[in-house]
Amino acid sequence: MSRCSAYAKKMNSASVEPFSEVDKLHIDLKHSVEAMTDWQPAGGETSARHVLERIESVILGIVTSLSKDEAPVLVLPNRSSWTNVSFDSSVGLQMTSESSVTSVRCDCASSVTKFAQLLKILSVIYKLVQSDSFATKRDIFYNNTRLFGSQTSVDTIVDDISCLLKVSRRALHVLATSKGFISGDLCYMESDGTRISCSSSQAVAVSSNISGIRNIVSSARFVLIVEKDATFQRLLDDDFCAKLSPCIMITGKGVPDLNSRLMVRKLWDTLHIPIFALVDADPHGIEIMSIYKYGSVAMSFEAHSLTVPSVMWLGLLPSDLQRLRVPQDVLLPLTKRDECKLASLLKRPYLSSQPQWKREMELMQQTQVKAEIQSLSAIAPDFLTNIYLPNKLRYKGWI
DNA sequence: TCTTGTGTATTTTCTCCGGC
DNA sequence: GCCGGAGAAAATACACAAGA
Numbered sequence: 001m002s003r004c005s006a007y008a009k010k011m012n013s014a015s016v017e018p019f020s021e022v023d024k025l026h027i028d029l030k031h032s033v034e035a036m037t038d039w040q041p042a043g044g045e046t047s048a049r050h051v052l053e054r055i056e057s058v059i060l061g062i063v064t065s066l067s068k069d070e071a072p073v074l075v076l077p078n079r080s081s082w083t084n085v086s087f088d089s090s091v092g093l094q095m096t097s098e099s100s101v102t103s104v105r106c107d108c109a110s111s112v113t114k115f116a117q118l119l120k121i122l123s124v125i126y127k128l129v130q131s132d133s134f135a136t137k138r139d140i141f142y143n144n145t146r147l148f149g150s151q152t153s154v155d156t157i158v159d160d161i162s163c164l165l166k167v168s169r170r171a172l173h174v175l176a177t178s179k180g181f182i183s184g185d186l187c188y189m190e191s192d193g194t195r196i197s198c199s200s201s202q203a204v205a206v207s208s209n210i211s212g213i214r215n216i217v218s219s220a221r222f223v224l225i226v227e228k229d230a231t232f233q234r235l236l237d238d239d240f241c242a243k244l245s246p247c248i249m250i251t252g253k254g255v256p257d258l259n260s261r262l263m264v265r266k267l268w269d270t271l272h273i274p275i276f277a278l279v280d281a282d283p284h285g286i287e288i289m290s291i292y293k294y295g296s297v298a299m300s301f302e303a304h305s306l307t308v309p310s311v312m313w314l315g316l317l318p319s320d321l322q323r324l325r326v327p328q329d330v331l332l333p334l335t336k337r338d339e340c341k342l343a344s345l346l347k348r349p350y351l352s353s354q355p356q357w358k359r360e361m362e363l364m365q366q367t368q369v370k371a372e373i374q375s376l377s378a379i380a381p382d383f384l385t386n387i388y389l390p391n392k393l394r395y396k397g398w399i
Numbered sequence: 400t401c402t403t404g405t406g407t408a409t410t411t412t413c414t415c416c417g418g419c
Numbered sequence: 420g421c422c423g424g425a426g427a428a429a430a431t432a433c434a435c436a437a438g439a
Contacts, residue, residue, distance in 0.1 A: 179412080179427080229412065251412095253428090254410090254413080254428085254429075255410085255411055255430055257429065258428095284410060285411090287411090287430075288412095296430060296431090298431090299429095
């Protein structure tokens with residue numbers, strides 16, 4: 001008997017209520033949220049007045065320095081330093097100190113350009129907030145391409161300003177094009193009143209104004225975060241959401257953009273249903289899943305509105321590769337770079353609260369192999385949709 | 400000399416565009 | 420139509436230069 005039909009037989013003969021484990025998890029999560037007296041949904045938007053006041057206070061500091069005949073300096077918290085970040089199991093990676101800072105001086109040749117760029121973008125943001133209009137980072141770049149040089153510098157400075165003023169990028173009236181897609185048992189209303197239904201066979205682009213979403217209606221029993229668009233499309237083609245159980249699927253197409261992360265957080269705040277991650281069994285897949293669950297260092301100052309610490313790792317687990325006897329020819333050897341990435345992931349502060357994750361990563365280190373989700377099709381073309389995921393959900397195969 | 404800051408490289412995903 | 424390159428969005432790691 002083939003492995004595929006053996007699993008199918010096991011599924012059919014199972015006496016347990018389908019997905020009762022998912023429902024149990026749902027109840028546990030609801031209770032844990034209710035028990036958290038200090039729990040609050042992702043914060044509301046900072047008022048426009050507030051943002052304008054903070055920009056004015058920065059400008060006032062510069063004017064004061066000039067009036068004293070001193071060179072103005074902008075002190076930015078270092079967004080790439082782990083020394084400014086601490087781990088809180090209920091929030092994820094959070095910027096708690098500003099012991100490491102970057103000083104952008106206007107009297108220093110190496111930072112005078114950045115100083116000018118910061119002031120230019122601050123002035124653009126001030127006008128946008130004042131006029132209640134919005135612009136994309138690309139709009140800002142084309143505003144003065146000679147000054148900015150590349151769009152990368154605009155991206156970095158917008159996030160630096162967001163961190164400096166302690167307000168979200170949305171509150172600065174700066175948008176980024178969403179790259180994520182969502183599908184499944186979900187209806188909601190956009191800020192402009194447009195009613196969106198995600199239940200059709202076509203996926204819906206994740207909104208670029210998540211805070212404006214209201215009237216969310218769903219009878220989904222769980223949310224499935226899918227790392228890659230290719231896997232997402234495959235599950236969509238197989239009608240995974242409708243066939244298996246009412247659910248919501250979302251993909252951020254690789255490293256997730258802010259809107260996809262905000263959308264997952266919005267669904268968690270509203271529905272309190274289990275959220276599972278389906279990623280490649282490689283260091284980058286684990287990193288992507290960690291960004292949804294614990295956040296990133298660079299955006300740790302906004303962790304309270306971006307992370308969902310209840311995210312569970314559903315697959316593809318390194319131990320699944322052995323358990324399912326995935327053919328050796330579809331497994332890939334770990335590269336030197338993968339090994340470095342894995343070693344750095346094992347040092348992350350949140351790993352101490354995830355012993356099962358740690359064991360899986362150590363297993364990857366031992367076996368020296370990685371695998372993509374698509375490698376499951378080597379067992380059977382429909383293995384992922386009809387066997388792997390249903391069994392994982394039925395038999396509590398998440399960690 | 401050591402620390403800090405900056406720039407580059409690399410990874411993931413996908414889309415778009417031009418050439419063959 | 421297919422292929423390759425560029426670009427976009429997100430991330431981290433590392434090398435090198437500058438300043439204290």
